[in-house]
Amino acid sequence: GAGVSQSPRYKVAKRGQDVALRCDPISGHVSLFWYQQALGQGPEFLTYFQNEAQLDKSGLPSDRFFAERPEGSVSTLKIQRTQQEDSAVYLCASSLGGGNSPLHFGNGTRLTVT
C-alpha cells in the first residue's frame, strides 16, 4: 500500500511569507506526528495527533507554527511569517497507535526561507 505522502517536496519562501505543508498518512493510521529536521541533525518532535485531537504540541517552536488534522486523516502544518531559522526538512510520520506502534515517515518537505 501507499506510504506516508508529503507535499510539496520542496518549498522556497521569502522571509515573512506564510507556508502550508501537507501530510497524507497511511490509511487507517490513528497517530500522526510532525518532526523538524535541521541539516545534519536528528528529527525534533513538533506535535502529535491521535485522530483529530492534537494531544501534544510541546515541540512547536513558536506561536507562528500551527498544525491541524480536522478529519483525523490529512494534516497540515502551517508556518506564519517565516524566518530563516525555520529552514529545515519537515517530516510527517504516522502509526497505527496503541502500544509502541512503529512510526512510518514520509519523505519530508524541504523548506528554504530566503
Place this chain on the structure above:
Amino acid sequence: GENVEQHPSTLSVQEGDSAVIKCTYSDSASNYFPWYKQELGKRPQLIIDIRSNVGEKKDQRIAVTLNKTAKHFSLHITETQPEDSAVYFCAASRRAAGNKLTFGGGTRVLVKP
C-alpha cells in the same frame, strides 16, 4: 523530558567489518527503542526496534542490545556492505507520552569497499 545521546557521530569501516553505534537515554520510563536508517535526501526507515522486556534482538546482519539498568542500547551491523552507508538514528519513547520518539543526533556510517 527524554534526552538521547548517540555516539560516534561518524564511523568509517572497511567492507566486511562490523559497525557498532551506542546510545544512552535519560528517562527510565522509556520502553521502546527503534533504529532508523536515513539515506541522503530520503525518509528515515525503520530497520529494527526493541522493547524494554527484551535484552537483545537480531535480524540477519543487524542486532540491537538493550541494558535497562545502565540506560543504554546499541546497534550492531555485521559483515558491512557499501549499501549500509547512511545516517543511522536511535530513538526512545514511552507509551504514556503517546509513543513520541526522541531521537539521537545520528551517526554517519561510511563503508569503504
